[in-house]
Amino acid sequence: MTTAQGGVRGWSATRTKVQSRIRFTSLRLRLVVVFGLVALTAAVSASGIAYWLNREAVQSRAQDAALNDFERELQSHVSTLHPNPSQDQLRITARKMADGGDRFGVLLIDEDADGRTVSGSSTDNALNGFSLKDVPASLRKAVNKRQKITSGNQHPYHVYWQRVIDGDTPYLVGGAKMIGGGPTAYMRKSMEKEAEDLNSLAWSLGIATGLSLIGSALLAQAAATTVLKPVQRLGVAARRLGEGKLDTRLRVSGTDELADLSRTFNLAAESLEKKVDDMSAREEASRRFVADMSHELRTPLTAITAVTEVLEEELDAETGSVDPMIEPAVRLVVSETRRLNDLVENLMEVTRFDAGTARLVLDDVDIADQITACIDARAWLDAVELDAERGIMANLDPRRLDVILANLIGNALKHGGSPVRVSVREGDKNDADLLIEVRDHGPGIPEDVLPHVFDRFYKASASRPRSEGSGLGLSIALENAHIHGGAITAANSPEGGAVFTLRLPRDAAPLIAREGDGEQGEGGTEDTEGDGQ
Amino acid sequence: MGQNEPVPSLLLIEDDDAIRTALELSLTRQGHRVATAATGEDGLKLLREQRPDLIVLDVMLPGIDGFEVCRRIRRTDQLPIILLTARSDDIDVVVGLESGADDYVVKPVQGRVLDARIRAVLRRGEREANDAATFGNLVIDRAAMTVTKNGEDLQLTPTELRLLLELSRRPGQALSRQQLLRLVWEHDYLGDSRLVDACVQRLRAKVEDVPSSPTLIRTVRGVGYRLDVPQ
Numbered sequence: 097m098t099t100a101q102g103g104v105r106g107w108s109a110t111r112t113k114v115q116s117r118i119r120f121t122s123l124r125l126r127l128v129v130v131f132g133l134v135a136l137t138a139a140v141s142a143s144g145i146a147y148w149l150n151r152e153a154v155q156s157r158a159q160d161a162a163l164n165d166f167e168r169e170l171q172s173h174v175s176t177l178h179p180n181p182s183q184d185q186l187r188i189t190a191r192k193m194a195d196g197g198d199r200f201g202v203l204l205i206d207e208d209a210d211g212r213t214v215s216g217s218s219t220d221n222a223l224n225g226f227s228l229k230d231v232p233a234s235l236r237k238a239v240n241k242r243q244k245i246t247s248g249n250q251h252p253y254h255v256y257w258q259r260v261i262d263g264d265t266p267y268l269v270g271g272a273k274m275i276g277g278g279p280t281a282y283m284r285k286s287m288e289k290e291a292e293d294l295n296s297l298a299w300s301l302g303i304a305t306g307l308s309l310i311g312s313a314l315l316a317q318a319a320a321t322t323v324l325k326p327v328q329r330l331g332v333a334a335r336r337l338g339e340g341k342l343d344t345r346l347r348v349s350g351t352d353e354l355a356d357l358s359r360t361f362n363l364a365a366e367s368l369e370k371k372v373d374d375m376s377a378r379e380e381a382s383r384r385f386v387a388d389m390s391h392e393l394r395t396p397l398t399a400i401t402a403v404t405e406v407l408e409e410e411l412d413a414e415t416g417s418v419d420p421m422i423e424p425a426v427r428l429v430v431s432e433t434r435r436l437n438d439l440v441e442n443l444m445e446v447t448r449f450d451a452g453t454a455r456l457v458l459d460d461v462d463i464a465d466q467i468t469a470c471i472d473a474r475a476w477l478d479a480v481e482l483d484a485e486r487g488i489m490a491n492l493d494p495r496r497l498d499v500i501l502a503n504l505i506g507n508a509l510k511h512g513g514s515p516v517r518v519s520v521r522e523g524d525k526n527d528a529d530l531l532i533e534v535r536d537h538g539p540g541i542p543e544d545v546l547p548h549v550f551d552r553f554y555k556a557s558a559s560r561p562r563s564e565g566s567g568l569g570l571s572i573a574l575e576n577a578h579i580h581g582g583a584i585t586a587a588n589s590p591e592g593g594a595v596f597t598l599r600l601p602r603d604a605a606p607l608i609a610r611e612g613d614g615e616q617g618e619g620g621t622e623d624t625e626g627d628g629q
Numbered sequence: 630m631g632q633n634e635p636v637p638s639l640l641l642i643e644d645d646d647a648i649r650t651a652l653e654l655s656l657t658r659q660g661h662r663v664a665t666a667a668t669g670e671d672g673l674k675l676l677r678e679q680r681p682d683l684i685v686l687d688v689m690l691p692g693i694d695g696f697e698v699c700r701r702i703r704r705t706d707q708l709p710i711i712l713l714t715a716r717s718d719d720i721d722v723v724v725g726l727e728s729g730a731d732d733y734v735v736k737p738v739q740g741r742v743l744d745a746r747i748r749a750v751l752r753r754g755e756r757e758a759n760d761a762a763t764f765g766n767l768v769i770d771r772a773a774m775t776v777t778k779n780g781e782d783l784q785l786t787p788t789e790l791r792l793l794l795e796l797s798r799r800p801g802q803a804l805s806r807q808q809l810l811r812l813v814w815e816h817d818y819l820g821d822s823r824l825v826d827a828c829v830q831r832l833r834a835k836v837e838d839v840p841s842s843p844t845l846i847r848t849v850r851g852v853g854y855r856l857d858v859p860q
Contacts, residue, residue, distance in 0.1 A: 391715065398737035399647035402655040405740040437737055459806050459822035460851050469818035495819050
């Protein structure tokens, strides 16, 4: 059962494959079939009508001529015949009649003086002689039947005819009885010649039909090609457009529907390109604006920062030179300036990532040392447990690693509370990667917030106080991981608390090499030296 | 720095009035003597007149820019230069370091950071143990703080000299960039390795016979640099 099902499935699979392969040609196929059907119908009906009309015309003309002849001969010869003629006389008369007109056989039947039925035929030989048995009984009956004389019918006897086929040869057999006594005469004319003519006509019509079928098939092919080629081009162009090549355009030729379609496509592509250009220009403009703005903010900020430090020192010196009433104001200015500094710094960082101008400055560093230094520099040593062995080296941008770590650990301390546990592991694949896990012991991250933790300026709740950072920290951390070819994932630990896992390649140098970045000092140095020791 | 030592004199070249005033205020409070100039041309003039111990130079200057000022100073002078730059990771830093700057500080500048950098750079010129070392045709005189190559005095900036001294103190031993940043620049753990690379380049240009194929200061791939004793 299962094998049978498998077989069926396999068969349907191959069928769909075949269908998909011939699907493109199906339009062509359909066109050919339709063209063929149209041509066939037209040719068959035309030649059929022509054949039947011809046949009727040819046959009735030949038949009329033969019957007229027969009638004329009958009248001119039979009138000279004696009543009750002998067989010889009949035969002679029949021959005369047959000789006179068109070639047809004549059979005369009469009663002789003794009352016997005698017959005389123009052709006597036994093979194709014309005798009474060649005349159909129905015709004989009709000929010998005496008609009533009415106003519409002035003669008791008429000329009757019938078409018979003897062997393969069609014959016209006619007969008449002389009015007022006399022989009954029959004629038989071979219609072979006409039949042959009609046959050859049928043949030629058949051949013509065949030719028209072939011609229509060729025409259908040509039509299909002219229709399908633009369609195919359109398909290719649409695919290119879908791949993002927005400058894709079709060459428009002609004024038909396909040209219309191509024109529509071009218009659509053009407006799409324009829209995308507009959008990217607008995006570029806003990005530039943010970049310029943060840049411009920095100049006054530099001055303010330098001065606020002076103010701060003045406060710390406790020389009493600062009015105690003013002191909170000064402290506020100092702390807010620092925050503004961080914010502008983060904004600049973000714009650098957005503009794609962020660069890696690589160095070989000991990860454990780097983490320790990061924690130490921010006085977090008491709140952070580090689980890392020294000696795990990586080639990365130490400043960016520091930014990532500071943001992840800072975030964990802020939201999760201490102790924060940082562990370093080597990645699964050939230790080409290393994993740094930052785990806090807080309540974890709500499920609905989890997808947004790396969003810029995303605040988990509107009620959260504003002073919890720039709102860019995790986003910048993620970007910094990305530029290394790494990633950060956020999750909740089953044992409680949030877990941020940073994955970084141990060597980010290939990434830079791929970018073709000439700025990188180290690689350049080593290349020009060429001292492979 | 001891209290009885002469107050170091600085030249601050910065075009923005507010920053110039604020930094002058901050640096003066840190105990420096500060002369200021608003353009590169003025700065070069003041440099000739006042002979400061160190220059703090803004990169974005009207007229001749900071890089050009740096290059012109380096033609004749080996005094330390600290750049004020807009961004830490763009081409500015690299160009600045290549044009001969000893260190850089990213805006917005924190006065304390700048002060620490200034003091670290100035310390590089301080003398130390009285001995000399010879590496091939290179003689490093630690007492006189001079380096001679084939008997000729080499003009090294304090940073270049300090780098050479640190390397020569551990001949044949590779020092990582981060180690060198701590030893020479006194940077914290986040020192910019490009400082080391740029300084090594400049040092090679002066001490090596063929700077493009160095025999003294060798690169140790994946680690850092090492001073080799020629056979």
